[in-house]
Structures are given as structure tokens and as C-alpha cells.
Amino acid sequence: MEILIIVLIALLLLLAIGDIRRALITRPVFAFFQRVLPPLSPTEREAMQAGDTWWDAELFQGRPNWQAFLQTNAPHFTPEEQDFIDNQLETLLAMLDDFEIVQEDCDLPEAVWAYLRKEKFFAMIIGREFGGLDFSPAANSHIVSRIATRSISAAVTVMVPNSLGPGELLTHYGTTEQKDYWLPRLASGEDIPCFALTGPEAGSDAGSIPDTGIICRGEHDGKEVVGIRLNWDKRYITLAPVATVLGLAFKLYDPDGLLGDDKELGITCALIPTNHPGVETGARHLPLNQAFMNGTTYGKDVFVPLDWIIGGPDYAGKGWQMLMECLSAGRGISLPALAAATGHLSERMTGAYAYVRRQFGLPIGKFEGVQAAMGKIGGTNYILESMRRLTVTALMAGKSPSVITAMTKYHMTEMGRQVMDAAMDIHAGKGIQLGPKNYLGHGFMATPVSITVEGANILTRSLMIFGQGATRCHPYVLAEMEAASNPNQDQGLLDFDALLFRHIRFGLANAGGSFLMGLTAARWVKSPVSGWTGRYYQQLTRMSRALALTADVAMLSLGGDLKRKEMLSARLGDVLSHLYMASAVLKRYEDEGRQAGDHDYVKWALTHHLYEIGRAFQEFFANFPNRWLAWTLRLLIFPVGNHYKRPADRLYQAIAESMMEPSVTRERHTFLCYWKDDPNDVTGHMELAFRAMKTNRELYKKLSKAEKRGDIPPDLNGEALVAAALEAKIVDAADAESLQACEALRITAVAVDQFAPETLRRQPKEAR
Numbered sequence: 046m047e048i049l050i051i052v053l054i055a056l057l058l059l060l061a062i063g064d065i066r067r068a069l070i071t072r073p074v075f076a077f078f079q080r081v082l083p084p085l086s087p088t089e090r091e092a093m094q095a096g097d098t099w100w101d102a103e104l105f106q107g108r109p110n111w112q113a114f115l116q117t118n119a120p121h122f123t124p125e126e127q128d129f130i131d132n133q134l135e136t137l138l139a140m141l142d143d144f145e146i147v148q149e150d151c152d153l154p155e156a157v158w159a160y161l162r163k164e165k166f167f168a169m170i171i172g173r174e175f176g177g178l179d180f181s182p183a184a185n186s187h188i189v190s191r192i193a194t195r196s197i198s199a200a201v202t203v204m205v206p207n208s209l210g211p212g213e214l215l216t217h218y219g220t221t222e223q224k225d226y227w228l229p230r231l232a233s234g235e236d237i238p239c240f241a242l243t244g245p246e247a248g249s250d251a252g253s254i255p256d257t258g259i260i261c262r263g264e265h266d267g268k269e270v271v272g273i274r275l276n277w278d279k280r281y282i283t284l285a286p287v288a289t290v291l292g293l294a295f296k297l298y299d300p301d302g303l304l305g306d307d308k309e310l311g312i313t314c315a316l317i318p319t320n321h322p323g324v325e326t327g328a329r330h331l332p333l334n335q336a337f338m339n340g341t342t343y344g345k346d347v348f349v350p351l352d353w354i355i356g357g358p359d360y361a362g363k364g365w366q367m368l369m370e371c372l373s374a375g376r377g378i379s380l381p382a383l384a385a386a387t388g389h390l391s392e393r394m395t396g397a398y399a400y401v402r403r404q405f406g407l408p409i410g411k412f413e414g415v416q417a418a419m420g421k422i423g424g425t426n427y428i429l430e431s432m433r434r435l436t437v438t439a440l441m442a443g444k445s446p447s448v449i450t451a452m453t454k455y456h457m458t459e460m461g462r463q464v465m466d467a468a469m470d471i472h473a474g475k476g477i478q479l480g481p482k483n484y485l486g487h488g489f490m491a492t493p494v495s496i497t498v499e500g501a502n503i504l505t506r507s508l509m510i511f512g513q514g515a516t517r518c519h520p521y522v523l524a525e526m527e528a529a530s531n532p533n534q535d536q537g538l539l540d541f542d543a544l545l546f547r548h549i550r551f552g553l554a555n556a557g558g559s560f561l562m563g564l565t566a567a568r569w570v571k572s573p574v575s576g577w578t579g580r581y582y583q584q585l586t587r588m589s590r591a592l593a594l595t596a597d598v599a600m601l602s603l604g605g606d607l608k609r610k611e612m613l614s615a616r617l618g619d620v621l622s623h624l625y626m627a628s629a630v631l632k633r634y635e636d637e638g639r640q641a642g643d644h645d646y647v648k649w650a651l652t653h654h655l656y657e658i659g660r661a662f663q664e665f666f667a668n669f670p671n672r673w674l675a676w677t678l679r680l681l682i683f684p685v686g687n688h689y690k691r692p693a694d695r696l697y698q699a700i701a702e703s704m705m706e707p708s709v710t711r712e713r714h715t716f717l718c719y720w721k722d723d724p725n726d727v728t729g730h731m732e733l734a735f736r737a738m739k740t741n742r743e744l745y746k747k748l749s750k751a752e753k754r755g756d757i758p759p760d761l762n763g764e765a766l767v768a769a770a771l772e773a774k775i776v777d778a779a780d781a782e783s784l785q786a787c788e789a790l791r792i793t794a795v796a797v798d799q800f801a802p803e804t805l806r807r808q809p810k811e812a813r
């Protein structure tokens with residue numbers, strides 16, 4: 046024993062001597078690290094280094110500080126924002142008729158375009174000094190969401206100028222002259238912007254755009270100047286058909302060295318008026334029948350001056366970096382806002398419809414099968430809204446969190462799709478038959494748009510979330526990668542040496558912590574709150590530690606291969622995302638004062654997240670190529686098995702019942718859903734029918750009993766039902782009047798539209 050201790054002490058002393066430690070351990074590990082390091086293209090490196098980390102890093106590192114997390118400020122509005130939301134937004138919503146927009150005009154009405162311009166809906170992210178609204182992410186998200194519950198086409202039209210594009214790029218990088226010229230014009234709506242990156246050959250791989258700009262001499266405004274000769278062919282560009290100013294991304298080359306020695310400057314962004322000679326705006330696309338403007342733009346040998354580069358000539362070749370730095374804000378707000386709208390609309394309208402629609406003598410929402418789908422809608426909408434708020438919280442704190450916004454974009458749009466599917470299943474024929482009475486159909490059709498844009502979802506899940514998360518959120522890996530790729534190898538080795546032993550300590554602590562927490566079900570882990578949610582904090586801390594351990598093992602053993610093993614890295618991304626979503630749920634629950642009406646929703650959500658985390662780990666272990674490591678990881682993380690289960694049936698039922706009760710809980714959960722107090726309105730008719738049936742619920746019970754006794758004939762509806770009830774003295778005259786009005790509303794609410802055949806006939810080919 047003494048000998049062992051002496052050997053150990055001698056070893057530690059040797060390791061304490063830098064040169065010996067570096068020669069014996071660090072150098073071979075350094076060489077190994079350089080060998081397994083994923084080869085990074087410059088665009089990947091820029092994407093990886095862009096933006097910030099926030100709560101994602103704490104979850105990734107296995108030691109989340111819940112106390113500090115819970116103390117971050119919840120999103121709020123300024124008085125100006127609240128006033129706009131109460132007035133201009135409400136006015137706009139009342140103007141929108143999505144059937145007319147999509148099916149009749151395939152465009153927003155002129156009055157709506159004019160109102161959007163006049164009230165500066167396109168200028169939410171432009172500073173006040175330039176005439177913009179300068180709204181916060183919270184207001185931007187709220188406004189886009191609420192519009193989307195009315196019309197996806199209108200929401201996308203508003204969303205795009207307030208997302209990544211000329212406004213955002215000018216604000217961050219524009220020269221004083223560019224800002225002074227363009228921003229007031231964009232703010233007033235005099236100019237409408239679009240941003241063109243995508244082309245026929247470059248979609249997800251946007252870094253490979255073939256569009257070029259060649260630095261050369263040419264004539265501009267009658268003078269010979271150094272400028273850029275542009276060639277581009279872009280498709281799918283939102284607002285392009287109506288844009289007056291085009292933000293264009295292209296690759297810039299300087300073959301004659303007019304700017305310097307660099308011949309390939311890289312991706313560059315310029316701002317070009319669409320009436321500039323040679324700029325061609327193509328015809329419109331028809332994105333799943335939605336009416337927002339989307340189309341093509343192209344140009345051949347178009348000469349523009351150098352100072353049309355956003356930021357001026359200093360920003361030549363910096364386009365990709367600019368896009369990556371600015372991507373986060375829009376990605377965390379715009380498409381998540383559309384998904385939140387789907388959640389709020391689906392929960393409110395499906396709860397109402399499931400009560401109003403009766404089959405087999407009961408509201409369909411009383412059947413367990415329907416309750417399963419309703420529970421999913423209500424539970425998922427709680428998560429959607431929680432995630433929307435938490436990501437907005439990060440953006441309000443001035444962060445530009447690239448991993449969080451990738452998770453938010455992917456998961457919210459996927460959850461939006463699931464909620465929409467469930468809502469459509471419950472509405473059945475009522476959701477399918479398009480017409481002015483259908484409030485779901487256009488949203489259902491538009492769902493893939495959100496899945497595809499701003500980072501198509503498969504790519505975002507498979508490549509971005511963990512791929513970026515692992516390097517951005519890890520306490521050491523990014524610095525180690527930088528050390529390994531340092532052209533000065535000696536300095537690289539020194540930097541690496543300083544990181545390596547801290548990294549080893551981190552890994553060992555994660556392994557020990559995971560095992561202990563697994564053995565004890567994390568009961569000794571400190572929770573930041575008292576009460577029943579405390580156990581969830583403990584479990585989430587445990588899974589966070591497990592992720593830190595697994596991520597390290599995966600990176601160490603697979604190295605660069607992990608990038609190609611997209612299915613594996615996607616699962617680790619899922620773990621991080623579910624940890625983030627569960628945190629969002631817990632934070633919302635605390636921020637809203639632990640509402641009793643939310644208990645079942647919160648339990649459903651947290652049980653679901655833990656189940657999904659457990660499942661992602663299991664599938665990761667089952668498919669990890671090194672079986673010995675997989676087995677060890679499973680033993681360390683789930684030493685007594687994975688006990689996370691799906692939410693219980695009881696929770697689905699409780700949520701379904703809650704969705705069918707007019708209550709403050711229902712109001713809080715669906716506040717983004719617009720409805721007008723008008724039986725002719727698309728969502729108003731369903732809401733009014735639901736409320737009327739709830740008011741008359743005791744009368745309906747009486748009728749049902751009378752029907753069972755045989756006092757009134759079965760299967761009567763509307764006037765016939767009321768007349769029979771009156772005649773059999775089941776109800777008095779006042780009740781009959783109330784019932785009559787309620788039945789009229791119910792019948793309108795379950796009705797669908799019909800069209801005379803000639804009104805549906807398309808124009809003959811030659812007239813198109």
C-alpha cells in the first residue's frame with residue numbers, strides 16, 4: 046500500500062512538471078485530437094462561432110443553476126407596445142379575411158397593405174431615430190403570432206421584413222449613409238424589402254451559392270467607378286414579387302486585384318433597388334396556395350457601385366458572418382410565433398368544437414379517443430407557449446443564442462405540426478372542407494412552409510442543434526479546437542495543455558455524478574423550489590449531467606465521424622432540446638404564479654419531456670457503434686433502468702376536460718387566438734356556440750334525460766327539438782327561447798361551406 050501511495054505521489058509530481066506532463070500525456074492526446082477533429086469548412090466555422098450561449102450551456106454542462114434561471118425576467122411590453130397591440134393590431138385583425146385573401150384574391154387587400162405600411166407593421170425592428178417602431182422581441186413575437194391565428198399569409202408578410210433581411214442587416218452593419226437613406230424608407234413602407242439567398246442549386250447548403258459578383262470598372266450615374274458586375278438566379282424569395290429593394294447574397298471575386306490581394310473575397314450582401322437596370326423580378330411561386338408574395342429574382346451582368354455592399358467595401362466577403370450573427374433573432378421569433386399561433390388557435394377552437402359537436406348523444410370531447418388527441422393539443426400548446434416565452438426572454442436579455450434559436454425553430458414548428466394534425470383529426474370533415482367557415486385548413490396547408498424555411502427541419506435537428514451545441518455549449522471543446530488548429534503548434538500545445546486536465550476532471554465528475562444520481566433517483570439533488578415540481582428539477586439536473594457525460598464520450602470516441610452520424614447526434618440534440626423545453630415549462634409555471642389550473646398541463650409536459658429524454662438516450666445507446674462504451678454509459682446513467690414513462694391517460698383526460706370549460710385557464714392558454722364577437726366570423730361563430738352551449742348545459746341535460754325516458758323523440762335537433770321539449774313541458778318558454786338561439790348557433794358552428802360548381806371552376810387555360 047505504501048509503495049502504491051509513493052508511486053502515485055511520484056506520478057503526480059511528475060505530472061505537475063509542465064514539460065514532462067506535456068511530453069508524456071498532452072502531446073499524444075493533442076495529436077489524437079487533431080486527427081479526430083471534424084474538418085470544418087470556413088462557413089461551418091463561422092456558423093459555429095456566431096451568436097451566444099445562455100441557459101443551453103448550463104444544461105449542456107450538467108450543472109444548471111436553477112435559482113438564477115428562475116430569477117430571469119419574464120418577457121413584458123412597454124406602454125407603447127401595449128398600446129399598439131390593443132389598437133393597431135386589433136384593427137388589423139378585424140380587417141383580415143383569410144378565405145378572401147387565399148382563395149379569392151391570392152393577395153392581401155389593398156387596404157390591408159396600406160394599413161400595414163401606414164402603421165409601420167414592417168418596421169418593428171427599425172430604430173425610432175429612423176422612424177421605426179423599435180419593438181422588443183416580446184412584442185414582435187406576440188404581434189406575428191396573433192396575426193397568424195387569423196391569416197398565415199398576412200403573418201408571413203409582416204414577419205419577413207421584421208426577420209433576417211435588409212432592415213436587420215442595415216441596422217447592424219449599414220454605413221451611416223445607407224442607414225440614413227434606407228431605414229426611413231423601409232420604416233414608412235415606401236420601400237418593401239426582400240432578401241435573396243436561396244437559388245435552384247443552393248438551398249440548405251447556402252454557403253455554396255453559385256451567384257457571383259466580379260469587382261471591375263463600370264459606369265454608374267454617368268461616371269466610371271469601381272463596382273461589381275453581378276449575376277444571380279434566386280428562387281423561393283418571400284416578398285420578391287412586390288419588393289422595391291433587394292438584399293442579395295452572392296460570392297465576390299476580385300480577379301484584377303482592384304481591392305487588394307485577395308481574389309476570392311467570399312459571400313457578400315448588397316442592397317439593390319429593384320428598378321435598377323438589369324434587375325429582373327420573376328413571376329410568383331404558389332407556396333401551398335398561401336397568398337403571401339413569394340417568387341424569383343435574377344440578373345445578368347448587372348453593374349452596381351461598391352458602396353451598395355451592406356456596410357460598404359469593408360464588409361466585402363463578410364456576408365456569411367453577418368447572416369450567421371443576425372440569424373438568431375429572426376429564427377427565435379418568426380417561425381416559432383407561427384407555431385405558437387397554431388397551438389393557441391387549435392387549443393381554443395378544438396376545445397370548443399369538441400364540446401359543440403355531438404355524436405352518439407354526447408359531445409365528441411367526452412370520448413376517450415378524442416380526449417387522447419385533445420390532451421396532446423393542450424399539453425403541447427403549454428410547451429409551445431413556454432418555449433416561445435423563454436426564447437424571447439433570452440433575446441430580450443440581449444443574447445443572440447444560436448443553439449437555443451435552432452432548438453426553438455425546430456421543435457416549435459414540429460410541435461405545431463403535431464398539434465395541427467391532432468386538431469384536424471378532431472375536426473375531421475369540418476377541418477377539411479375549405480371555405481369562409483374553416484379556420485384550420487389554410488394553417489394545415491401552410492405547415493410545411495414553417496418546417497422548410499430558416500433552416501429546413503431535418504438539417505436543423507441532424508446537424509445544427511447538437512453539432513453547434515456540442516462546441517458552443519461545451520466548457521472546453523471550442524477552445525480545444527482552436528488550440529488544435531492554431532498554426533503556431535507550440536502555442537497550440539500550451540493552450541491545449543491548460544485545458545486538457547480541467548476537461549478530464551469535468552468528465553470524471555460527470556461520470557461519478559451520473560452514476561450516483563441514477564442509483565438514488567437524484568433524491569439528494571437540491572431543488573430550487575419546494576412542492577411537487579421539485580422532483581422534476583432533480584430529474585432534469587440528473588439528465589443534464591448524463592448529457593454532459595454522453596456528449597464527451599461521443600465526441601471523444603467518434604471525433605469527426607460524429608458529424609456524419611447525424612442520427613446519433615440528432616438524439617443528443619433531442620436530449621438538450623427536451624431539457625430546454627422542460628425548463629421553459631417550469632419557468633412559465635413559476636412566472637405565472639403556480640396556477641392551480643395548470644397542474645395537469647405542467648405534469649403532462651414534464652412527464653413527456655423526461656420520457657423523450659429517456660427514449661433518446663436508449664436509442665443512442667442501442668445504436669452507438671462502440672458497444673462496450675454504450676454499455677458502460679447505460680450502466681452509469683440508468684444503473685437501475687430507465688423508468689421514465691409516457692404521461693398517464695388520466696392527464697390527457699384532465700386536459701381535455703379543461704379545454705372544454707370556459708375558464709381563466711382557457712383564456713390564459715389561448716390568449717393569442719383572435720376571435721370576433723360575431724356569429725358570422727370564422728372563429729367567432731365557434732366561440733359563441735360553445736359559450737351558449739355551456740350556458741344552457743343544464744337544459745341540455747334535461748333534454749337528454751327526457752329523451753332517455755321517451756318523453757321526447759330521440760335524435761331531434763334545432764327547432765324540432767325545442768318544440769318537442771316545450772310541448773312535453775320539459776322546458777318553459779324562456780328556456781325554449783334560450784335553447785332555440787343556442788341550437789341555431791350550434792348548427793352554424795358545425796356547418797361547412799358549399800359552393801355552386803361554376804364558382805369553383807378554374808379559368809380556361811387561354812384566359813389565364
Ligand SMILES: Cc1cc2nc3c(=O)[nH]c(=O)nc-3n(C[C@H](O)[C@H](O)[C@H](O)COP(=O)(O)OP(=O)(O)OC[C@H]3O[C@@H](n4cnc5c(N)ncnc54)[C@H](O)[C@@H]3O)c2cc1C
Binds near residue numbers: 250284498500502
Ligand atoms: C415559402 C418559402 C419561402 C422562402 N423564403 C426565402 C427567402 O425569403 N429568402 C431566401 O433566401 N430563401 C427563402 N426560402 C428558401 C428556404 O430557406 C429553403 O427552401 C431552405 O433553405 C431549404 O432549401 P431547399 O428547399 O432547396 O431544400 P434542400 O436544401 O434541397 O433540402 C432538402 C431536404 O434535405 C435536408 N438536408 C439537406 N442537407 C442536409 C444535411 N446535411 N443533413 C440532413 N438533412 C439535410 C433538408 O433538411 C431538407 O429536408 C424560402 C422557401 C420557401 C419554401
